[in-house]
Amino acid sequence: MKTFVMIPTYNERENISILIDKILKLKINGLEIVVADDNSPDGTADIVKSMSNKNKNIHLLLRTKDKGRGYAGRDGFVYCLRHGADIIVEMDADLSHDPKYIPSMIKELKNADLILGSRRVEGAEEVGRSFVRRIVTHFANLYIRVVLGLRVRDCNSGFRCFKKEVLERIKAKKLESRGPSIVQEVLFKAHLKGFMIKEIPITFTDRTKGVSKLGLPQLAAGYFMVLKLKMMHILGLI
Ligand SMILES: Nc1nc2c(ncn2[C@@H]2O[C@H](COP(=O)(O)OP(=O)(O)O)[C@@H](O)[C@H]2O)c(=O)[nH]1
Numbered sequence: 363m364k365t366f367v368m369i370p371t372y373n374e375r376e377n378i379s380i381l382i383d384k385i386l387k388l389k390i391n392g393l394e395i396v397v398a399d400d401n402s403p404d405g406t407a408d409i410v411k412s413m414s415n416k417n418k419n420i421h422l423l424l425r426t427k428d429k430g431r432g433y434a435g436r437d438g439f440v441y442c443l444r445h446g447a448d449i450i451v452e453m454d455a456d457l458s459h460d461p462k463y464i465p466s467m468i469k470e471l472k473n474a475d476l477i478l479g480s481r482r483v484e485g486a487e488e489v490g491r492s493f494v495r496r497i498v499t500h501f502a503n504l505y506i507r508v509v510l511g512l513r514v515r516d517c518n519s520g521f522r523c524f525k526k527e528v529l530e531r532i533k534a535k536k537l538e539s540r541g542p543s544i545v546q547e548v549l550f551k552a553h554l555k556g557f558m559i560k561e562i563p564i565t566f567t568d569r570t571k572g573v574s575k576l577g578l579p580q581l582a583a584g585y586f587m588v589l590k591l592k593m594m595h596i597l598g599l600i
């Protein structure tokens with residue numbers, strides 16, 4: 363069994379090596395780590411490159427065109443599938459997602475096809491997030507759940523563990539979100555294909571180093587993408 367951990371990065375030089383070391387310490391069998399970096403000006407890719415020179419299980423996917431969290435995630439998924447992944451874990455680089463949950467996420471794949479590290483189920487916690495950010499996330503979540511008809515409680519979680527079949531069947535290569543709405547696009551398409559989705563509680567800790575890339579334009583594009591996904595579904599295109 364090969365488990366690929368796929369991490370999209372943009373300007374994460376203060377976080378990425380700490381995260382990779384934490385993941386390696388888990389000693390997961392058949393582990394590969396793929397960092398999908400959009401040629402970050404802060405040199406994140408150089409750090410990953412030098413780590414990958416010492417450890418062949420660390421891969422740098424350096425992207426120089428079509429920047430964006432969504433496109434990077436899409437290419438990261440495709441890379442994992444092409445390199446023989448059985449299980450794919452997707453997570454942020456900013457240490458908001460603690461790798462300690464990865465082994466239980468993998469175990470939970472016995473009971474579902476897609477496991478979400480969730481901030482909105484019993485036992486979950488959010489640490490260090492501003493009130494404004496919580497409110498934005500709360501309403502975004504409500505909107506996504508209503509428009510897309512999802513029963514998932516945390517539709518914004520980018521900490522997820524997939525059986526490879528999920529990414530194959532939703533045609534990872536054809537994912538179309540440029541930005542962070544890829545999170546909802548993947549979730550909605552997996553839901554439409556009938557895959558079983560399960561949430562497990564996590565403690566989410568807001569980043570302490572580097573800055574968030576989620577601004578108003580990305581948020582607006584995300585809301586629009588959710589509507590577009592709904593329209594495409596109504597029209598029978600997905
Ligand atoms: N490759 C790539 N990664 C990105 C981009 N924007 C954000 N990311 C990564 O996506 C993850 C989540 O981004 P973040 O800025 O923390 O968003 P937030 O958690 O919603 O505030 C982090 O690992 C970022 O480095 C991008 O344009 N390209």
Ligand SMILES: [Mg+2]
Nearest residue numbers: 454456458569
């Ligand atoms: Mg973050």
